[in-house]
Amino acid sequence: MPGWTTVKFTVEQRLEAFFSKIVVQESGCHEFVGARNEDGYGNFWDEGICKKAHRFAWEAFFGRIPEGKLVLHTCDNPPCCNPDHLYLGTDADNSKDKMDRGRFASVAGANNPAAFVTEDHVRDIYAHLRYTTMTQQAIADKFLLTKGHINNIKAGRAWPQIQMEITDATYVD
Protein backbone atom coordinates (compact mmCIF):
# COMPACT_ATOMS: atom_id res chain seq x y z
CA MET A 1 0.00 0.00 0.00
CA PRO A 2 1.63 3.31 -1.04
CA GLY A 3 2.60 5.50 1.84
CA TRP A 4 2.75 2.57 4.27
CA THR A 5 5.95 1.04 5.46
CA THR A 6 6.41 -2.09 7.47
CA VAL A 7 7.93 -1.28 10.80
CA LYS A 8 9.78 -4.15 12.39
CA PHE A 9 10.29 -4.22 16.11
CA THR A 10 12.65 -6.29 18.17
CA VAL A 11 11.27 -8.94 20.47
CA GLU A 12 12.25 -6.75 23.42
CA GLN A 13 10.32 -3.79 22.03
CA ARG A 14 7.28 -5.93 21.37
CA LEU A 15 7.36 -7.35 24.89
CA GLU A 16 7.93 -3.94 26.40
CA ALA A 17 4.93 -2.58 24.52
CA PHE A 18 2.87 -5.49 25.76
CA PHE A 19 3.92 -5.41 29.41
CA SER A 20 3.46 -1.63 29.54
CA LYS A 21 -0.26 -2.39 29.18
CA ILE A 22 -0.38 -5.01 31.95
CA VAL A 23 -1.51 -4.06 35.44
CA VAL A 24 -1.17 -6.60 38.26
CA GLN A 25 -4.35 -6.78 40.32
CA GLU A 26 -4.67 -7.78 43.96
CA SER A 27 -6.58 -10.85 42.79
CA GLY A 28 -3.36 -12.05 41.17
CA CYS A 29 -4.67 -11.35 37.68
CA HIS A 30 -2.43 -9.45 35.29
CA GLU A 31 -4.99 -7.42 33.42
CA PHE A 32 -4.46 -5.97 29.99
CA VAL A 33 -5.54 -2.35 30.23
CA GLY A 34 -5.37 -1.46 26.54
CA ALA A 35 -8.22 -1.87 24.07
CA ARG A 36 -10.66 -4.71 24.65
CA ASN A 37 -13.06 -6.48 22.36
CA GLU A 38 -16.77 -6.90 23.04
CA ASP A 39 -16.10 -10.07 25.05
CA GLY A 40 -13.65 -8.29 27.31
CA TYR A 41 -10.50 -9.82 25.85
CA GLY A 42 -7.54 -7.51 25.39
CA ASN A 43 -6.70 -6.44 21.86
CA PHE A 44 -2.99 -5.99 21.42
CA TRP A 45 -1.64 -4.54 18.19
CA ASP A 46 1.58 -6.40 17.41
CA GLU A 47 3.56 -6.13 14.19
CA GLY A 48 0.59 -4.77 12.31
CA ILE A 49 -1.74 -7.50 13.51
CA CYS A 50 -4.45 -7.18 16.14
CA LYS A 51 -3.98 -10.08 18.54
CA LYS A 52 -5.84 -11.23 21.60
CA ALA A 53 -3.67 -10.17 24.53
CA HIS A 54 -3.94 -13.42 26.49
CA ARG A 55 -2.89 -15.39 23.42
CA PHE A 56 0.07 -13.07 22.94
CA ALA A 57 0.96 -13.61 26.61
CA TRP A 58 0.78 -17.37 26.23
CA GLU A 59 3.17 -17.30 23.30
CA ALA A 60 5.54 -14.92 25.08
CA PHE A 61 5.80 -17.25 28.06
CA PHE A 62 5.34 -20.70 26.63
CA GLY A 63 5.88 -20.65 22.89
CA ARG A 64 3.69 -21.17 19.90
CA ILE A 65 0.05 -22.14 20.48
CA PRO A 66 -0.55 -25.53 18.87
CA GLU A 67 -2.97 -25.52 15.96
CA GLY A 68 -6.60 -25.72 17.01
CA LYS A 69 -5.93 -25.00 20.68
CA LEU A 70 -7.55 -22.22 22.66
CA VAL A 71 -5.88 -20.31 25.45
CA LEU A 72 -8.28 -20.53 28.39
CA HIS A 73 -8.45 -18.83 31.77
CA THR A 74 -8.55 -20.56 35.14
CA CYS A 75 -9.61 -17.21 36.62
CA ASP A 76 -12.47 -16.57 34.18
CA ASN A 77 -11.21 -13.03 33.69
CA PRO A 78 -10.97 -12.35 29.93
CA PRO A 79 -8.40 -9.51 30.02
CA CYS A 80 -6.10 -11.50 32.36
CA CYS A 81 -2.68 -12.32 30.92
CA ASN A 82 -1.09 -13.93 33.99
CA PRO A 83 0.63 -17.01 32.56
CA ASP A 84 -0.30 -18.92 35.73
CA HIS A 85 -3.96 -18.32 34.95
CA LEU A 86 -3.73 -19.50 31.34
CA TYR A 87 -3.83 -22.99 29.96
CA LEU A 88 -4.32 -24.67 26.62
CA GLY A 89 -7.58 -26.39 25.90
CA THR A 90 -10.32 -27.02 23.43
CA ASP A 91 -13.83 -25.68 23.00
CA ALA A 92 -15.06 -28.66 25.01
CA ASP A 93 -12.68 -27.88 27.87
CA ASN A 94 -13.92 -24.32 27.77
CA SER A 95 -17.56 -25.36 28.24
CA LYS A 96 -16.65 -27.87 30.92
CA ASP A 97 -14.71 -25.20 32.76
CA LYS A 98 -17.60 -22.83 32.70
CA MET A 99 -19.62 -25.56 34.42
CA ASP A 100 -17.22 -26.40 37.20
CA ARG A 101 -15.32 -23.19 37.50
CA GLY A 102 -14.60 -22.38 41.09
CA ARG A 103 -12.42 -25.39 41.65
CA PHE A 104 -9.66 -23.20 40.25
CA ALA A 105 -10.39 -20.36 42.60
CA SER A 106 -7.22 -20.93 44.57
CA VAL A 107 -4.92 -20.83 41.56
CA ALA A 108 -3.76 -17.30 42.14
CA GLY A 109 -0.25 -16.96 40.86
CA ALA A 110 0.49 -13.69 42.56
CA ASN A 111 3.94 -12.17 42.48
CA ASN A 112 4.78 -13.66 39.15
CA PRO A 113 7.74 -11.59 38.07
CA ALA A 114 6.75 -11.98 34.42
CA ALA A 115 9.95 -13.86 33.79
CA PHE A 116 10.47 -14.45 30.13
CA VAL A 117 10.88 -18.18 29.81
CA THR A 118 12.95 -19.44 26.92
CA GLU A 119 13.12 -22.94 25.48
CA ASP A 120 16.50 -23.36 27.15
CA HIS A 121 14.93 -22.54 30.52
CA VAL A 122 12.33 -25.20 29.93
CA ARG A 123 14.97 -27.79 29.04
CA ASP A 124 16.81 -26.80 32.18
CA ILE A 125 13.63 -27.16 34.23
CA TYR A 126 13.09 -30.66 32.84
CA ALA A 127 16.66 -31.53 33.76
CA HIS A 128 16.00 -30.37 37.32
CA LEU A 129 12.81 -32.40 37.51
CA ARG A 130 14.52 -35.48 36.15
CA TYR A 131 17.98 -35.43 37.65
CA THR A 132 17.70 -33.63 40.97
CA THR A 133 15.72 -34.25 44.12
CA MET A 134 14.54 -30.63 44.19
CA THR A 135 10.84 -30.17 44.84
CA GLN A 136 8.69 -28.39 42.27
CA GLN A 137 8.52 -25.45 44.66
CA ALA A 138 12.32 -25.28 44.91
CA ILE A 139 12.64 -25.40 41.15
CA ALA A 140 9.95 -22.74 40.84
CA ASP A 141 11.87 -20.51 43.23
CA LYS A 142 15.11 -21.03 41.34
CA PHE A 143 13.52 -20.03 38.03
CA LEU A 144 11.37 -17.25 39.51
CA LEU A 145 8.21 -19.07 38.53
CA THR A 146 5.36 -20.56 40.50
CA LYS A 147 4.87 -24.21 41.38
CA GLY A 148 1.81 -24.32 39.14
CA HIS A 149 3.95 -23.14 36.28
CA ILE A 150 6.50 -25.92 36.85
CA ASN A 151 3.69 -28.43 37.13
CA ASN A 152 2.24 -27.24 33.82
CA ILE A 153 5.63 -27.67 32.18
CA LYS A 154 6.10 -31.14 33.70
CA ALA A 155 2.65 -32.24 32.55
CA GLY A 156 3.22 -30.87 29.06
CA ARG A 157 0.40 -28.34 29.36
CA ALA A 158 3.00 -25.65 28.79
CA TRP A 159 5.70 -26.03 26.18
CA PRO A 160 4.38 -29.39 24.87
CA GLN A 161 6.92 -29.29 22.06
CA ILE A 162 9.82 -29.35 24.51
CA GLN A 163 8.24 -32.14 26.48
CA MET A 164 7.92 -34.16 23.30
CA GLU A 165 11.51 -33.48 22.35
CA ILE A 166 12.73 -34.55 25.79
CA THR A 167 10.43 -37.55 26.03
CA ASP A 168 11.79 -38.73 22.70
CA ALA A 169 15.33 -38.35 23.95
CA THR A 170 15.89 -39.08 27.60
CA TYR A 171 13.01 -38.05 29.77
CA VAL A 172 11.29 -40.90 31.56
CA ASP A 173 8.81 -40.07 34.23
Ligand SMILES: [Zn+2]
Ligand atom coordinates in the same frame (compact mmCIF):
# COMPACT_ATOMS: atom_id res chain seq x y z
ZN1 LIG B 1 -6.29 -14.09 36.06
